[in-house]
Structure formats: structure tokens, C-alpha cells
Amino acid sequence: MESTSIFEVSGLSKSFAGLKAVDNVSMKIKTGEILGLIGPNGSGKTTFINLVTGMLEKDAGRITIDQHNIGEMQAYQIPVHGLVRTYQTIRLFKHLSSLENVMIGALGVGMKRKQAAAVAEDLLEELGLSERRDAPAQGLTFRDQRLLEIARALAAKPRFLLLDEPAAGLNEEETDELFALLSVMPEQKNIGILIVDHDMRLIMNLCNRLHVLNYGQTIAEGKPEDVRRNPEVVVAYLGSEAS
């Protein structure tokens, strides 16, 4: 019913003081699928997200959504092209109410106020946050803050959602809830999700495909069960035995 969009990154590179944080990474996501981006600490995942969302300037590479070149844009120009993100350390507008937080997501992509409010109301309802709609975001529980951040991202009606460690700080039960929420989202909303997380239980079960980084380079790609058995991935995570 809805068209398929494609988010494509090719040859993305970035180095800090000579150190290659992201090194020639390419990736492609379609709406309706969930791609997991994993790798050991310091492998360049967060840098990757910062690059594609315009928070950092890339050294080289091309980033497009359906032919729109978003790679040269400022961070604030990107959401309107259908790409939004969340943060590992939750970044909410702590003095704004839950409703306002979500509305911002919609206002940010140019929606009118009335429409934004309606969208926000619906999303709060959907994520079970309606009761807290007028409470300042900083008073919410950690779980609710996570959900609220996702709601804010969804309010922009994105085609692609980048989740940076959404399960960090959640307990097992909450992670299960998150899984339930995310697993149906691609189809329901026809969006593509790129998720970075360390919770392998979540990643392995949620993702259609995985993309593994180490030292900023792609070391593996493919179905979760394949990636898991990939010796290079295991070495990246656990280290090699001493030679």
C-alpha cells in the first residue's frame, strides 16, 4: 500500500586525529525492515549514527534517502527528509511536558501546531503515556523517558528511525516491552529501523539483518544467526586468544 523507501550509505568515512573511527562503511536499509548495527565498544557505531544524522561532519561518503542527498545537510534539516534518531543517553527536553516533547518532533518537520498536537496525542496514547502528558519530562520514570524519546522521533513521521542503544538502562521486563513495540513497528508504520544495542538478546531476536563494525570497518553482514557464528565477530567481541 505504501511505497518503499531506501536509505543508503556508501563509503562513509570519518577520522579523529588520524584515527579512523568510521572507515568506508556502506549500508542499505529499506522501509519495513530492522537492521542491527553492532560491534564492540569503540568500534564506531555511535560515530556512524552521528555522521548519518548530520551531528558530525563526514570526511567522505554519500548518504541518501530515495535519491535525496542528505549527506551535505545540517542536522536540523534531516528529519524532514524522513530520518530521525534517538540517543543512547536519553535526551529529552526535561522542562517541557510529555506532550510538548512529542509535539516538537512534529513541529520540527514543519507540521502546524494543531496537527502536531493531534499527532502527539495519538502517539502518547499509543505508547501508553497519556496519563503523563502534562508532567514535565524530567519527572518521568526511566522507562517512560525512553518511550517518550521514541514517541518524539515517531512524531516526525519518519521513514527511517535510528535507535542508539534503546535498551540501555532498561531491565529485562522493560526490554521485552521494547521488543514488542519495535518488532511490529516496521510493518505498522512502514518505516525502516537501524538499531544499535549491546543487548544481544534483543538484537538477535529483533533484527532481520545485522551489520558488524570493528575498528570502524564492516567485518560482517547478514542474518543474525550467521553473524553470531562468524569467527571474526567472535574475535572482535571476545578478543583473540593471546598469540
Place this chain on the structure above:
Amino acid sequence: MKRNNTADENTLAAASLGSRPYFNFSSKWSTVVLLVAILSGIGVFIWWLNIPFIEDIFTSSVITLISVLGFQLYMGNSGILNWSYVGYVGIGAFASAIFSMEPSLKAMQIPIMYPFLQKLHLPFIPAVLAGALVAMIIAAVVAWPLMRLSDAVGSITQFALLIVINVLLSQWAEVTNGPRTFTLGGSRQTTIWVALGFAILVITFVYYFKESSLGMKLRTSRDDRYAARSSGINFVKVRYQGYVTSAFIGGLAGGLYSHYILSITAGSFYMSELFKLLSMVVIGGSMSVSGAFFGALIVTLAQQGLRQLELGLTRSGFEAYGMSEIVVAILMILFLILRPNGVTGGRELSLEALRNLFRPKQYTNNNGNKK
């Protein structure tokens, strides 16, 4: 619950309390109504008292209130202290004075004034508005490159800007009569009613601004500018818009002030004025319009009280001149330490807040739906 989305922001904001039938009109806009009611109440009472000097104090406090509201509009929503703000108040004051003064009077008082300025002549209210516009345009011109700076650098540049404005106001003799007093001819035009009228407009506007999408966007840049950016908000742009708007209100306050006091110098729009505004906002609570309102109220009362005290003490042989500033400064530091969000704690005065005041506190972290 299906909601009717044709309602404007008022009802929208109030809808949280869907389960509270007796209060369907906006809980949020009650803030404006309450503040305006308090202010006009005091105004009418003072008018009824008919003591000229109290009326004067009130009028000048109302002008200060307008100034504080403009200051809060930017500081409260963007979280950035605008050190140069009083400079715009000064620009507004001088510009409107130049606009409204009789050309012949200008020629007599400031013979070296540029001829095109001497020729300008506008009636009072248009002159004040034009003065505010001048302040706004100057802000619009100088501020753009400064807006992307933040934190320490931002503060420093704004502070430097204030000094530049002050030097220009105090030295540009062809415009402002230089370091000497600029005296407006004629009688006082900013009466108690004019001031009150503008104050009511400005309270409403500042509150509206806060709740508008621009205000909301500005507030996001205060809370987290990274998240704001990734939510599609160009925080440099919204800051700029907020800054310029605030300069307009500052200029407005300046124009009302010059037509109230009738003799102005650049020194009136410098450190001690900035300090006064700052103390009001800090004591009242910078994040809410009510905070600026009550801050202005408290500091004005304290200063007037202290001035009487100064007088009393001095008459009894103890020189106490300058004490009021010291007390206000200490008060401000105490507030910063003990209650950084001021008396209002960053909240707005509203009917609901009033109700809560008279209700035992029973909620700890759940203030969404308490009984």
C-alpha cells in the same frame, strides 16, 4: 477519548485534566488572567489611593516589569542570559525620545544632532513603537553571527556587545547628546494607564510567545540543543528570533521609560540596570513568566522599602546609602544557592497551582493525576 482538534492551544493545553469537569477553560491561560488581574488590581487600588508618589513608583515599576518580561522572554525560553539586553532598552529609550521630541526643542538642546534626526517627529505611541522597532532592527543586524556561539563565548560576546552599545549611547553626541543628560521636553506621557496597558499587552504576548511553537522550539534548545537539532530544529534560528523579539520588548520598555522619566543618560542602561533585571529574574524564577512578574514585584517592594529604611537610618545619623543594592545582591546569591529556580520554581501561576497551594501535598513524583 476522542478529542476535538479544532480547539486551539488553550483547550489543548487544558485537556490533560479531562477528568476535571468544572474547569474546562484553559488552565494555562489562567496564568495570564491571574497576572493581569493582580497587576490591574494593584493599579486600580493605587489610583484610588491617589498618592502621587506611590502612583509614580507604581508606574515606573510597571515599566520595569515590561523590561523584565522582555528579558525573561529570551533568558527563560532559551536558557541563555542575555547580557546585552539593557543595551536594547537604552536604544529604545533614546530612539523613541528622538522620534517624539519637537524638532525645535531638539535643535535647541542638541544643536549638533544630525539634521535628519532633528527633523523626525512622531506622536508619543508611534514614537515608542518606532523606538522599539529600531532596537529590534539593530538586534537583528548585530545578533546573527553571535547566535551560534554558546556558553562562555556567548556570554562574553553579549557582554562585550553591551559595552559597545553603552559607549555608543554615551559618546555619540550627534545622536544621544553624548555623556550628558538627554532631556525630553514636555510633560510625562507614560502615565500609569499607558504603562498598565502596555504591561497587560506584554504579559499576554510573552506568555503567548512561550506557548507558541516558536517559544516551544526555543525551550527545546534550552533543555537540550543536540536533541533539538536532531528533532529538526535550527536552534540558531529560533534563538535569533527569540533574541530579536526580546530586543523589541526591551526597546518598548525603554521608550515608555524615557517618556516617563523625561531625562535619560546612557548610564541608566548599564550594569546596575542589568543587575536589577537579573536580580528580579533570579529571585522570581527565570523559567516562567510568573517568575519575572513576581521577581519584579518582590525586588521593587524590597528596593522601595530599603530606600525608606535608608532614609530613616540616615536621618538617625547612620549613613546607609547604597544599602538596598547590597541587600538585593545578597538576596540574589541566597536564592541562587537555595532556590535556583526562584520563588516560582519555574512554574507558572495558575488556578490549578493556587488550588494546590491550599491542598495538602500528597504527591511525591506523580503530579499528573492526584485527587
Place this chain on the structure above:
Amino acid sequence: MKKRMIMILVFVLVLALSLMSMAGCDRREGSESVDNGDKLIIGGAMSVTGIQGSLDSPAMEGVELAIAEVNAAGGIDGKMLEFRNMDSKSDSATAAEVAKQLVDQGAVAIITSSDYDFGGPAARAAQEAGIVGISPSASSPLFGSEMLGDKQFTLSMWNTTMGAVMAEKAYGDGMRTAYVVTDDFIDYTKSLSRYFVECFEKLGGEVLLEDVFSQGRLDTAALIAHYKALPEVPDFIYISSYMPDLGTLIKEMRTAGIDSPIYGGDAYDDPALFELLGEDFGNDIYWDSHSFNSEEAVPGFNEYYAAYKEMYGRDVDAPWSMAGYDVVMVLSEAMKEVGTDGAKMAKYMEDNSFECMTGTLDWSDAASGHEPNKAAAIMKLVDGKSVFLGWATPEYLPEP
């Protein structure tokens, strides 16, 4: 808990202060009825703080002294005088505001700050209320009935006199070329230079260069450089400025080896300046002022000195205190004769001449601006001590 305690304290403090401000109004209402009671309030909108403080504080001492004297002699028709000063903080806006408050408290006259810029707004408030406003030593010609209204006076000679006297003095001393430095801070400093230059040039003198600076933004290096770059060494330097920059400038010029005589106006009459210059630099400096602290210059000074010493326990400070004293004496004479009505008082002051500590004083009528007709005292600094040279009235008086 502690926090709450402090919050409550703060609240109580604010409440108390606001009540106090109400108490202020009660007094006002009281004082209105005091008119037929037993005291007359003389309001003071003088600056205790800020740059003007150094002139106004001594003047206030003179005011208090005179008030005590008048009251000791039975007051005005049995009513005691009360002096009520509110600090105008060397700020024109504050001056206007406090003057209004004083009017509302029932003041029968306002003594303003000793300067047009800081005192003018208070005088305007007095004029609006229909009462007399008078400045002890504002010398700008703007301080008069033309700019401020028909009930406003200054006890001081105008800068026309002050500038002219010094121009004639300098020319008489054989000075032909001048380097003039003007502090454009207030009208006083600016107009003084203007009249000086006008008179000096009329006499045939030549001004080699007129330099300008602003109080608080003094750049001695620049001025000295300008001086040294002059095509010829000027006979003397005329500086129209104020303390503290005045002191710094003279001291730095002397230190830089510039030893031309320096001439100036009444702002030089500041003990802080004498002390600052000391024996080393305190020579060859001339100025004119309102009076001088000696029996020789002012008959009756010794008596004044004794009364002052008894009241304040120290020597007479600057001659400004005498101006303050005179102000009260003039006001009380007028009140004795015609009562406290502002218009009548003003008329009386216009019509009569007064024998003051600061010399004989005769105001012109309101139409010609209440121009004070007065002699100037000429002084010289010798080893950091001021020496009285005599009284002078100018031959030629420039138009204000």
C-alpha cells in the same frame, strides 16, 4: 528544613520592607497636615553615592549646619526646619524620582544636586509641584529659569562668569597660547570650556588645540602625546574636568615633564585633588571657585568654622559646604518674609540680593533666566595647599 527556614525569613523580610514603604506614605500624609503643625520639610535630592557625591556630601554638611542654626534661633515662625535627603545616586532618573517623593512628602523646597545634569531633573520635579528648587553650586547656565522653570535657582555663579574670570586671569598673567582639555562628561565641564575659550579668544589669546575625553575613559597617554605634538609649547593648559580623572590627568602630565601652569574651574576645589597632587605636583595650578575657607576671603568664616567644627568634629572640608549653608539661609530668609508659597518665594529671591558666605548674590528675573550675579574667588595651589588670591568679577560676560 534549613532551606525552608531561610525562605520564610526572606519572605518576612520582604513583607517587612513593603510595610516599611507603606510607612513612608503614612509619613507623607502626616506631613501634609504638618503644614500647620510644627515643622517645615526641606527636601534634598542630592547625591551621596556616585561621582557627584564628592561635591554634594560637603554641601549637605553645610545644609545641616544651617538648618541647625535656623532652628536654634527659633525656626521659621515657630516651625522647625527638617532636612530630608534622598540619595539621587548621581543619576538623573533617580534624582527626578526622589524629588517627586520628597514633594509628595510635603517638602516646601528642594535642594538639588550641585550640577545641571544630576540636579536638573529634580528641579523639574520641584517646578512641576510649584515649589522652589535650588542648587548649591550647579554652574551651568542651563540651571536657571529658562530651562527649568520660574521657581528654579542656582546659588552658584554660572560658568559664563567662571570661564570669563579665568580667561581674564590667564590673559592678565601674560598667557597667550593655551592647550584646552575638556571632559565632555556633563554640561558643566563642557560649557565651562566653551565660555573660557570664548573669553580667552576675545581677549586675543590663542587656543592651540582643544582636546576632549570622557570621565571614566581617560587616556592620559593620548592627551600627553597630543600635547607634545603641538607645534609650539603652549603658555598654559586649561582643563575642565572632575575628580578623579582630573587628578590623574594633572599628575600624569606633571610626571611626564609638562610643567606649564594649569588653569581650571571650581571642580578643582576638592581636598582629594590637593592630597593627590601633594607637595610634588601641587604647584602652579589656578582656578576660580565660589568661596574660600578663610576669614580673609569670607568675613564671618571663623564663626562658621567654629560651628562646623563643633557639629562635625573636624575642619571645614571643601568650600562646597558654604554653598549648602547659603542655600538654606536664602530659603529661610524668603520663607520668613513671604511664607512657604513657591511663587512668592521665587519672587522674593528674584527681587532681593543676599549676603552669603559665598559672596554677594543677586539673581536676575525669571525672564532672563535667574542669572546669578556673583563674584568668583580665585585660588592657587602652592605645595599642595590652596591659597586665596582674591575675588574677581569679569569685565566681559559671554552670552549664556
Place this chain on the structure above:
Amino acid sequence: MSANIFIEFVINVLSMGSLYALIALGLVFVYGICNLVNFAYGEFITVSAYVLYFVGTFTDLPWWLVFLIAIGSGALTGFLSELIAFRPFRGRSLDALLVTSFAVSIILQRSFQLGISPRSRAVPVPDFFNINVSLLGVVTPLRNMLLIGTTIILLIAVLILMRRTSLGIAMRGASENFVTARLMGVPANLVISIAFVISGILAGVVAIFWSARTGSVEPMMGSGPLLIGFISVVIGGMQSLVGAVVGGYVYAFIANMLSLTLPSSLLSFRDAIMFVIVIAFLVLKPEGLIRGKYQEERVG
């Protein structure tokens, strides 16, 4: 004639620059550690100048002891103001600190007005300060030479402190990374107190030379040096001690150039010109002048 003007110019730049360098150094010490542009710094200078006035006028102590007491009082003011006013704000927002220092400045200023007098007081200085010396045909007061000498000695002292002693090295470390320095056993309170004390000592020295130049002290005298220090620090790059010193001399150079070249009618706009330069500096290369922790932190 022109040679003389040149020599005089050089002497002016060197002596004024020395004074400005000391002022800037005092500001940057606190800024480096606490990120605080200390508005009350001008009042530290005023305190010392008043002590100079009181002790010098009302006692017969030898001049060097008077100077020591004045410098000590500056140090004490720095220490106490940190303890009472700034310490409670540890870890709070930058603006809260700035506003506090602003309030402290107002409190001190008004206290002088209230407790001493709004009028200026003549500050006694030892006679040799006013002796003139002739240098390459230019007459200049000896105190200018003393100032240059004192500045050199103080700079060397500061340099030794910061480069050779553990405390100095620790302070430099703390200004780069406070948390890590604490992990190495560098006590936060000590480092911050020392920064304020050094700032106060420098304020004391500045007070001596500043009031020797103006000859007097009055409650508002601190604002002049504060602005000068402020400009110098910005020119020099905010964080670095060397930068502050260089900034002081550069400022003196620019100011003297403007004094010489600007017509006197424009001279009063000099501050405006200086501050426009400052703003331009900050806008064009904020990261070049202000290094390290002031860059916006990278996300993630």
C-alpha cells in the same frame, strides 16, 4: 621629535602592557580553573587599593610592609570570596557563577561606598615612585620601570610555580581535566582556592601600580581594570597564562596606537572599537582562542 615619540610609545606600550598583563593574568587564573569570568576581580583590586590608602595614610609602616599588607589583603579577599560566595556553586551552571560574581562585585562596590566614602581618596605612594628618569632622551617616571621589572619577576615566579612545582603542575592539569586531576589526588578545594588567592595577589600588585598612576582610590575604580583584563584575556585566548600576558601587551599596543592615531573626538569611542575587535575575534575563531573544554562537546 619623532624618535622621541617612538621611544615614548615603546615605553608606554611596555609599561601599560605590563600592568595589563598582570591584570589579565589575575583574571585568567580563575577562568582557567573554574571557567569563571570573575566580575568581582576589579573589586579585589579596589580592596587592595583601599588597604593601601588606609595603611599608608594612617600608619607609619615602611612602604614595603604597606605593599605586602595590600597584596595580602587582595589574596585574602580572593580566598574569602571563593569560600563564601563561589564554593556553594561548585558544579552548577556557568551562568549561576557569572551572576554570583556580578553580585559579589556589586556588594563590594556598595560596601565601599557605604563603609568608606563615595569620594575618591588620595593614595600615598613612596617617593621613589614619582622620580623621573631620563631614558634615551625621554623623561618617564621610575615607577614605569619598576612596573616592567615587577611584571617580569612575577611572570618568572608564576612560570616557576606552574612549571616546576607539583602544585602548579596539578593546577594546569586541573584546568585541562578537573575530574582526572582529582583522581590523581589533586584536591579540588585546594586548587580552586589557590587560583583565587593567586588572582588576589596579582590584584594586589595591580592595585599598587594602578593607584600610583591615578593617585587615588574610589569605590568604582575596579571597572576599568576589569574591562582591560577582559579584553586582554580574550585576545590572548582565555585559557592560557602565556596568552593572557601576550594579550595584555597586544592590548596596550592597540590602545596606544589608537590613542596616537585617532582624533580626540573619536578617542572616546576607543572602548567600543576595542570591544568590536573582541567580538570579531570571538565570532571568527572561537575555537582558536578558546581551546579545550569550551568547545561544544561532541555528541556520543
Place this chain on the structure above:
Amino acid sequence: MNDKKQTIQEQGSGAIPAPILQVNDLVVGYGAIEVLHGVSIDVREGELVSICGVNGAGKSTLLKSVAGVLKPRSGSIRFKGNEVGGKKPENLHKHGISLVPEGREIFPSLTVGENLRIGAFGRYDAKRYEADLADYFELFPILKERYNQAGGLLSGGEQQMLAIARGLISRPDLLMLDEPSLGLSPTMVDLIFELIRTLKARGITILLVEQNARRALEIADRAYLFSNGRIEYSGMSDELAESIDITSVYLGGNNGGEIL
């Protein structure tokens, strides 16, 4: 150096030495988030204890709490028998806790020598310092070479060496290393682990947080496996390495990882 080694050996020959660090039921969090939900560990004198686990499991948080950077919400931290929870980092350093922070945190504009000098700040002893310096130059020859260079100009591996030397030079009773191999090239990682092994041989008590589980378990005496702010497994490291499928802890279990 030598006398210290001996004391440990003497102690070692007797009963099990008392724990030098004992953490009980530690709960730590930032803002709304709780990171450690009741963690208990102990470290005995002379031991090398390793803490492994995926990113975000709370390993660094634990070290920061022990070092005094973070304040515990509840639970106790006892060091050499004294309660130290919530004390200031500078005081803890004086008591002998030294943390080599994650990301090295070298003072970039200070020279290598000055970096080391700060490391000894809390426990500076001129005589010992010079001797130790000479000793560390043997261990880290590169530091001697670069002694007068600014810390920021060193390569990542050199910086890590410097950070470790800086942590050691105060002769701490407990050295905590936070992810020393992070972001280093494989050869450099080898070097660092070799170094840690040497330090252990010298009798230094070490608490090591390391993502590289295989290597960490290889050199550690004992290990704790963290997951989600809790201890998942603990024990002697060789036993751990054999008995648990570490891969599943890191990369999710074969089937134990099903959700719902």
C-alpha cells in the same frame, strides 16, 4: 618495589589474605537511571581480578564509584577495612586507590613528565619518586624517550602506557584499569596485556575492567561477569572460561536468548 613483593609472598604462604576491597550490594545510578543494581565484589591483596561484560553493563560505573567519582545510592565500599563510599576522589587516592580511567584521559598539554608528576600528587615522596621513575622507565622505555613531549602528541598506545604509569607512580594499594585495550591496535593490545601481566608479577593488586574477555580471563586470577548492572557469574577465571559459554553472554545465547 622488592620489599612489597616479599610481603605479599609471605602473606601468600599463609591463609587467604583479607580482601583489600570489599563492595557490598552497591547501587549506583545517574538521574532516573539505575546502573548498578546491588553489586558485590571483593579483591584481595596481590590479586588480579577482572570484570568482564558487554558494554553498558556497569563495569566502568563500578570503578568510578570505588574511585569516588560517583556517589553510591546504597551499599558499602570498604577499602582496607574502612568504609569509603561517597568519599572524595582525591582522598581515596591518598588512601591508595588509583584509577586509570577509560579513554586514558591524559592531560594533553602537559608533558609526559608532568603527567607523571600529577599522578604522584597525593602521595608524593621525592626520594621514592625518583627511584620509581627510573623503574618505570625500564617498564615503559617509550616514556623516557618522550619525557618532555606533550601528552597529547603521543599515540594511543603510548598514551595508555602513560596513563598506566601515571596511575602506578603513586604506588597505589589498588590499581584499577578501565578498558586499557580500548581503541588500540592488536599489537598494542598484546603489549598492554603483557604489561599487566608484569605488574601482576610484581605483586600489584589490580582490578581490571576489560571487554576483551578472553584475554582478561587468561591473565586474571578471578573474574566477575557483568550483565545489565548485575553480576551474572563469578569465580576463578580459568573455571569461568571453561564452564560458561562466554560467547552467549556477549552475543546472545543459542536458544536461551529467546524473547517472549
